[in-house]
Amino acid sequence: MIAGKSVLLIIGGGIAAYKAHELVRLLKTRGIRVLIIMTQAAEQFVTPLSLASLSGEKVHTALFNLTDEVEMGHIQLSRAADLVVVAPATADLMAKMANGLANDLATTALLATDKPVLIAPAMNVRMWRHPATVTNAQALKNRGIAFVGPDEGEMACGEFGPGRMSEPVEILNKIISMLQPQALPLSGKKVVVTAGPTREPIDPVRFISNYSSGKQGYAIARAAAKLGADTVLVSGPVALAPPAGIRVIGVESAREMLTACEAELPADIAIFTAAVADWRVAEQETDKIKKSNGSSLQLSLVENPDILATITSHQLRPEVVVGFAAETQNIHVHALEKLNKKRCDFIVANDVSRGTGVFGGDMNAVHFISRSGIESWPAMSKDEVGLMLMERLAGHLIPEGRPSS
Ligand code: PMT
Numbered sequence: 001m002i003a004g005k006s007v008l009l010i011i012g013g014g015i016a017a018y019k020a021h022e023l024v025r026l027l028k029t030r031g032i033r034v035l036i037i038m039t040q041a042a043e044q045f046v047t048p049l050s051l052a053s054l055s056g057e058k059v060h061t062a063l064f065n066l067t068d069e070v071e072m073g074h075i076q077l078s079r080a081a082d083l084v085v086v087a088p089a090t091a092d093l094m095a096k097m098a099n100g101l102a103n104d105l106a107t108t109a110l111l112a113t114d115k116p117v118l119i120a121p122a123m124n125v126r127m128w129r130h131p132a133t134v135t136n137a138q139a140l141k142n143r144g145i146a147f148v149g150p151d152e153g154e155m156a157c158g159e160f161g162p163g164r165m166s167e168p169v170e171i172l173n174k175i176i177s178m179l180q181p182q183a184l185p186l187s188g189k190k191v192v193v194t195a196g197p198t199r200e201p202i203d204p205v206r207f208i209s210n211y212s213s214g215k216q217g218y219a220i221a222r223a224a225a226k227l228g229a230d231t232v233l234v235s236g237p238v239a240l241a242p243p244a245g246i247r248v249i250g251v252e253s254a255r256e257m258l259t260a261c262e263a264e265l266p267a268d269i270a271i272f273t274a275a276v277a278d279w280r281v282a283e284q285e286t287d288k289i290k291k292s293n294g295s296s297l298q299l300s301l302v303e304n305p306d307i308l309a310t311i312t313s314h315q316l317r318p319e320v321v322v323g324f325a326a327e328t329q330n331i332h333v334h335a336l337e338k339l340n341k342k343r344c345d346f347i348v349a350n351d352v353s354r355g356t357g358v359f360g361g362d363m364n365a366v367h368f369i370s371r372s373g374i375e376s377w378p379a380m381s382k383d384e385v386g387l388m389l390m391e392r393l394a395g396h397l398i399p400e401g402r403p404s405s
Contacts, residue, residue: 013041185230
């Protein structure tokens with residue numbers, strides 16, 4: 001039961017502090033009690049009064065407040081809740097947490113708490129990528145602090161990249177999965193999804209690629225996150241917005257995609273939806289290739305590594321590995337060949353013949369193939385395919401060992 005649990009929400013001083021209102025509202029609708037501490041900087045962005053109205057509780061701001069100490073001392077406050085959530089967690093708050101500083105009520109409570117802590121970082125992309133923040137984040141992770149986000153996207157300062165605080169609904173999902181580990185089917189599980197095409201450069205201005213838009217892969221990643229998974233999306237170049245609450249790793253070539261996937265192991269489930277270019281040019285030209293009077297051009301191609309096959313034979317092979325098969329004829333036969341050759345647990349096959357509109361479209365009609373049979377799912381939206389697939393895969397995760405499909 002989530003209702004009746006309590007959260008201590010520590011609000012740091014950043015523009016994302018305005019999202020705390022929505023987070024408090026969402027928590028309250030689930031029957032969760034919300035105690036609040038605001039840093040002095042947070043008061044520049046939101047007021048204690050508005051948060052007190054939403055939470056129905058006194059909002060705590062100062063360390064040396066005699067009334068507060070009589071009502072609920074700061075040590076007691078740090079332990080009164082089932083979970084401590086820091087949102088937004090600024091670079092400054094993270095640095096103080098990593099180094100054990102306790103010079104205000106927020107940091108004192110964080111140092112004194114004996115409860116699990118979840119942080120939602122929010123800062124400028126350069127601050128997030130600064131070696132000092134990278135070291136602090138790693139130190140906090142090593143200490144068992146849970147993270148949600150940051151997301152990638154346009155920031156209040158106009159720059160683009162990772163650093164945006166996760167949306168309140170994503171923070172809520174993470175809070176629910178921490179308060180009640182069995183609440184969502186994929187809570188506590190890590191899912192890696194590949195999406196989009198790869199680009200294999202020919203020269204500085206040309207490349208080999210394909211028509212994949214990334215829509216199917218992004219839909220699968222959204223579904224995984226919705227079911228509570230810690231979701232990583234390894235994406236080729238696409239024109240889609242990064243989904244909220246999902247870590248997106250942007251890559252260009254097949255070799256970059258393989259490196260990114262290997263770096264994300266161990267994972268519980270991996271789904272390879274990307275349309276990876278099978279070949280790349282043997283020698284990429286450093287200068288633009290010039291036309292010469294109607295003469296033809298010969299490109300010599302070499303095979304790219306097979307990402308799916310590499311991951312299924314990896315020593316950190318995920319418990320469930322799913323490949324996709326994009327076919328234009330003999331769909332079942334070719335998909336079954338891929339299932340066996342690439343040693344995955346399931347293949348999702350789709351017909352990408354011209355006219356089906358699967359490449360780039362919003363709908364898909366897939367065949368879910370395992371060693372025990374073939375199921376043809378009716379045409380549905382790519383979001384529905386994603387959800388149906390993730391619900392099915394969640395049922396195949398077993399506590400120990402390999403799935404028994
Ligand atoms: O992106 P959309 O516009 O939404 O379109 C969705 C889609 C058609 C791209 C998607 O549904 C799909 O079918 N993805 C797989 C495309 C593909 O490359 O299929 P394939 O049959 O060539 O490859 C089989 C499997 O091996 C795939 O899981 C692929 O990711 C993987 N592979 C292929 C080559 C390679 N070098 N490494 C790989 O891992």
